[in-house]
Amino acid sequence: MANALFELGLEDIPARFISNCITDLKTRIEKKCRTARISTSDTTIKTYATHRRLAIILTDLLPQQPELHQQIDGPGLVISRDDAGQWLPPAIGFAKKYGVSPDDLGSRVNDKGQPIVTLEILQPGQPTNAVLSTIFCEAVHEMPLPIAMVWGNGVGPFIRPIKWICALFDNHGISGTLFNVNFGTTTYGHRFLTQGDTPALGASIPLSSPTDYVDALAAHHVCVCAATRRERIGDQLRLHTDVHDNALLDEVVYLAESPVVLPISFDPTFLELPHDVLTACLKKHQKAFLVHQKNTLEPSCLIIADSITDTNRESVIAGNKRVMQARLTDAQFFWTMDIQKNGFSTWNNHLKNRVFQDGMGSVFDKVERTCYLCNTIIDQIQESKSFRDIVARAAHRCKADLASEMVMEFPELQGTMGAYYAIVFRELPSVALAIRDHYKPRYDGDTMPETLAGAVLSIADRIDTIITCFENNAIPTGSRDPWGIRRAMIAIARIIIHFNMPLNIMQCLEDATLVINRPLSDRTQECAIFFKQRLKTVWADYGISSDMFDWVSDYLLSNTLLAYTNSCQLATIQTESPDDYALLVETAHRVARIVPSDWQKAPILTQMFCLPIETEAYTAFANIPPSNGAFNETLYPHLIVFCRILANYFDTVLIHSDNPDESANRRQFMAVINDYFNSFGNWSCLKKHT
Numbered sequence: 121m122a123n124a125l126f127e128l129g130l131e132d133i134p135a136r137f138i139s140n141c142i143t144d145l146k147t148r149i150e151k152k153c154r155t156a157r158i159s160t161s162d163t164t165i166k167t168y169a170t171h172r173r174l175a176i177i178l179t180d181l182l183p184q185q186p187e188l189h190q191q192i193d194g195p196g197l198v199i200s201r202d203d204a205g206q207w208l209p210p211a212i213g214f215a216k217k218y219g220v221s222p223d224d225l226g227s228r229v230n231d232k233g234q235p236i237v238t239l240e241i242l243q244p245g246q247p248t249n250a251v252l253s254t255i256f257c258e259a260v261h262e263m264p265l266p267i268a269m270v271w272g273n274g275v276g277p278f279i280r281p282i283k284w285i286c287a288l289f290d291n292h293g294i295s296g297t298l299f300n301v302n303f304g305t306t307t308y309g310h311r312f313l314t315q316g317d318t319p320a321l322g323a324s325i326p327l328s329s330p331t332d333y334v335d336a337l338a339a340h341h342v343c344v345c346a347a348t349r350r351e352r353i354g355d356q357l358r359l360h361t362d363v364h365d366n367a368l369l370d371e372v373v374y375l376a377e378s379p380v381v382l383p384i385s386f387d388p389t390f391l392e393l394p395h396d397v398l399t400a401c402l403k404k405h406q407k408a409f410l411v412h413q414k415n416t417l418e419p420s421c422l423i424i425a426d427s428i429t430d431t432n433r434e435s436v437i438a439g440n441k442r443v444m445q446a447r448l449t450d451a452q453f454f455w456t457m458d459i460q461k462n463g464f465s466t467w468n469n470h471l472k473n474r475v476f477q478d479g480m481g482s483v484f485d486k487v488e489r490t491c492y493l494c495n496t497i498i499d500q501i502q503e504s505k506s507f508r509d510i511v512a513r514a515a516h517r518c519k520a521d522l523a524s525e526m527v528m529e530f531p532e533l534q535g536t537m538g539a540y541y542a543i544v545f546r547e548l549p550s551v552a553l554a555i556r557d558h559y560k561p562r563y564d565g566d567t568m569p570e571t572l573a574g575a576v577l578s579i580a581d582r583i584d585t586i587i588t589c590f591e592n593n594a595i596p597t598g599s600r601d602p603w604g605i606r607r608a609m610i611a612i613a614r615i616i617i618h619f620n621m622p623l624n625i626m627q628c629l630e631d632a633t634l635v636i637n638r639p640l641s642d643r644t645q646e647c648a649i650f651f652k653q654r655l656k657t658v659w660a661d662y663g664i665s666s667d668m669f670d671w672v673s674d675y676l677l678s679n680t681l682l683a684y685t686n687s688c689q690l691a692t693i694q695t696e697s698p699d700d701y702a703l704l705v706e707t708a709h710r711v712a713r714i715v716p717s718d719w720q721k722a723p724i725l726t727q728m729f730c731l732p733i734e735t736e737a738y739t740a741f742a743n744i745p746p747s748n749g750a751f752n753e754t755l756y757p758h759l760i761v762f763c764r765i766l767a768n769y770f771d772t773v774l775i776h777s778d779n780p781d782e783s784a785n786r787r788q789f790m791a792v793i794n795d796y797f798n799s800f801g802n803w804s805c806l807k808k809h810t
Contacts, residue, residue: 121162122183122248122290125330126256127175127307129284129321135171135374137266139346141279142169142176148259149176156255158182158248168334168344170377172311175286175344177330185245192218194237197227211237249289253296253303256287260298275299283321284308288330307333309340310377312427342377349373353424356381360422361411365403372407376426382433384408384440388419390448393455394540400530401451406444454525458537459544462524468516470523480588480636483519489635491515493580496631501621503572511573514554517542518577521555535559561611568618575619579628582608587632590647609654616680617658625651626677652676659684664691670805679749686751686800693756700760707763708803714775714790721791728785737762737769738789747799766793 126149133141146167153159158181168175194200200211207215207222215222218239226238260278268277275281278299287294287303296303307325308316314323325336337344343352350373357364360383372379390398395410395417402408408421423440471484480486494511521527521538530537539556543549550573557574558581560566569575589595589603596605616623626648633644655676659669664687669676671690672683694701729735740762745755775786797803 121160121180123330124178124181124248124252124290124294125175125286125288125327125333126178126252126294127168127173127284127286127333128260128282129173129286129308130278130280130282132171133174133280133374134267135371137279138169138171138174138374139370140266141263142167142174144263145174145259146176148262149178149255152255152259153178153181156251157185157188157245158251167346169346169374170342170344170349171374172377173307173344175333177333179330181248184247185251187245188241188243190241190243192239192241193230194225194239197235197237200225200237214239249292249294252289253287253294256294257296257298272300286327288327291329307337309337310342310427313341313378313429343379344377346373349376349379353379353381357409357422360420361409362414363412364409364422365399368403368407368409372424375407376424378426378428380425380428381422382425382428382437382440383411383420383422384437384444385420386441386444386448390452391417391419393448393452394537396533396536396540397451397455397526397530398448400533401447402444404530405447406440408444450529451526454529458524458526458541463545464517464520464541467520467523471519474522477588477592477594480592483522486584486588487516487519489584489632490518490577490580492635493583493628493632494576496628497576497580497623500623500627501576507573510548510550511554511576513547514551514558514573514577515580517547517551518555518558518581561614563607564610568615572619575615575621579612579615579623582612583625583628583632586647586651587629588636590643590650591633591636591638595646595650605650606654609651610658613655613658613680617662617684620681622679622681624678625680629677648677655680659687662688664688667805667807671801671803673805674802675749682749686749689751689753689756703760703763703767705803705806707766708794708797708806710770711766711790711794711797712804714787715794716787719787719791722784722788724788724792725785728782730782731773733765733769733772734786734789737765740765741793741796744796747796749799751800 146165150159150165153163159178160180160182162180164179166177166179168177194214195210200208200214202208207225211222211225214237215225218241220239224239226240227235228238230236265277265279267279269280270276271281276299282299282301284306285296285298285301285303286305286307287296288305293305294303305327307327308321309323309325311320311322316323318324323340325340327333327336334344343349350369353369353373354364356379357369360381398417399410402410402421406421406423408423411418411420411422421444425436425440428436468484468487471487472482474483475481476483476486491512494515495508498508498511518535518538521534521541524537524541526537527534535556535558539552542552542555550571553571554569554573554577557569557571558577560569560574560578569578585603586605586608589605594603596603601607612625615621616625629644629647629651630640633640652673656666656669660666662684668687668690672686676683690701690704693704724738726735726738729738740758744758744762747755773786775783775790777783777786
């Protein structure tokens, strides 16, 4: 078995793109190796990446492709050769297609018993090193590029200009050229901690084997394994702080090839700034971690430095300290100015000059629409006047911080700063919490709003954005969703479920359409259909099968909470009592088949029951609690008892009897039962198997 190395040396790649890029490169190379028949079940592929290089090491590859034996079927023999044995045009064309003589063709009887022309092809295997050259080049060219550059004389596009390529197959180099750069057997050490003929690259490191790669770079101050760097940085962080930002750690892992954690102190007066402001400022400008000791914030932070030596350590610390002082002073100035010279009323007036969307008014207009939608939601969930007042104050102030100096500098703090300013301006804590939470959840896995007021405001804000996007033809297509409409729809559903809100989403969508002075139209229905498709993702995330999603599809938007609770209850029955589930589904299907689609309803005449089982079934049905559409635990046992009795009913009673009045009465009974089942959902969507 053999090993291979492929390394791309590049100009600095933005850290946020590296993880996806190296994963995509690995996936493509792995797939192509399988297709090329040079990998086995023992083959492993490891990835290595820094901001200067993307590398793949493959182990246990086959040294050569195995021979490929193919049997290709051609046209029927009867149309390929005449009675004299001469080849006819179909066979001649088939042979020409594969570059052989018709005399090289054979014949066989196919699975249908028909004689056909065949061609046996034996393709010899190619040396793996020759195959890898093509694989590496194709994989790189096929990578999706988060950003693209062209350099030199129109070379590219790629993420960043390529400076070198190192490609090895065991002890030999692989020949190839990519973006006008020839494959070689040399990599390069740390750009500043080693010296070479080309200062910008670092010391050149000739490699004789892929297995030497990691150790050779380590000897030249490059920790090429991202997991090792992460562990090293994490260990150093824990020496100084009790907690750290894992998301920031994932980013800084790709900012240094020889990472060193340096503590930087700052003036304790900056601790008077809100914690979120300190975090955002230090994270944005210096990728720094705040120091926490015993749940207390210290006037110090930690930076991840590269190129640190005994001679430059103090100067690096001093330089970072100067930058940090300046940036924190700016943040302190923004905070002071916002409090002294601004306020919610002033900021809201500024919002009148900020366009929300073309043709959809300003951000101020959006605030007014959001306030209206909050009232629509509160009307549905029937909360108190005091609650309505809290939501109204929060709604009128929820976007005001967009005009603040702090949010203009740190956009990621919108909502968060609104809550801080609300406290400073002596708003109720409940109002501040609603302002803070109306952007939540911001992403998959984020926390929910803490209060119901925040949940109402969050839904109203998102509903307005969704409708304005659909009415303004800013509809998501493919992977393009600049307004985050898909994420907003999923968030609304999760908030409804989390807070048990009996909300009619369809009514909210319609009200949001009317409040922007647009009529209800096909766009409204298009939005509703799109919303339903997003809810399927939510159901799947909660482990509910697609057929149970379809079961409640008719009222997904009119009562999302009920649709969810009904789905959960039926899913529980399927898991815990599969026999009961099968009985329910089979009964619902059987009853539905009996009732004609054009059946005219009429009263059920109990005096026409002529068999005891008819009376027993009718009595059992009458004992089932009335349906309000909720398929709950109270109703379920009664329904199961009835279904068991109805199974005996079907074994005993002939629906279509000789007496037409009896038949009509029995079908009427079935129609009422069918209506009851349909009050929960469309049972025809459910699979019968357990």
